[in-house]
Structures are given as structure tokens and as C-alpha cells.
Amino acid sequence: MRHPDWNAVAAYLDGRLSPRERAGFLKHLLACRDCRRDVEELSYLRQAWELAVDAQVIERGRSLCKTPGRVTPLPAAKAHR
Numbered sequence: 001m002r003h004p005d006w007n008a009v010a011a012y013l014d015g016r017l018s019p020r021e022r023a024g025f026l027k028h029l030l031a032c033r034d035c036r037r038d039v040e041e042l043s044y045l046r047q048a049w050e051l052a053v054d055a056q057v058i059e060r061g062r063s064l065c066k067t068p069g070r071v072t073p074l075p076a077a078k079a080h081r
Contacts, residue, residue: 003032003034003035004025008025009038009039010042012025013042013043
């Protein structure tokens with residue numbers, strides 16, 4: 001197998017490779033230290049990016065809750081008779 005392109009690496013990390021493609025990909029990683037390092041680094045970067053995005057979403061939600069008038073309040077519940 002030749003070195004995988006970035007689309008193949010992304011497909012591997014996303015779990016989108018067929019069983020046959022995955023087997024070939026893993027076989028190449030076992031034999032190729034450079035590709036193994038690249039996949040490990042990309043995997044780390046993706047995880048860091050996802051954590052940063054999650055933190056940003058959480059912080060944005062917090063700031064919306066602290067800013068008066070920015071969040072539409074829920075309508076008051078009607079009394080049951």
C-alpha cells in the first residue's frame with residue numbers, strides 16, 4: 001500500500017473505512033513509522049480541537065445565561081383548575 005492521503009486518514013479516524021480498507025490501512029501503519037506518527041498527531045489535534053470547540057460552546061452558553069435580556073424566558077405555566 002502506498003502512503004494514504006489525508007482523506008483516507010480522516011476516513012480512518014472517523015471509522016468510515018470498509019473492513020478491507022481498514023485492514024490495509026492498519027497494515028501500512030504497522031510498517032510505516034512516519035504515517036503512524038502522522039495519524040497519531042492528527043488524532044491528537046482533532047481531539048484538542050473538539051475539546052476547544054466544546055469549551056467555547058459551554059462558555060457561550062454561560063455568557064448568554066448571565067446577560068439579561070439575551071435569553072427568552074419560558075412562558076409562565078398556566079394554573080390548572
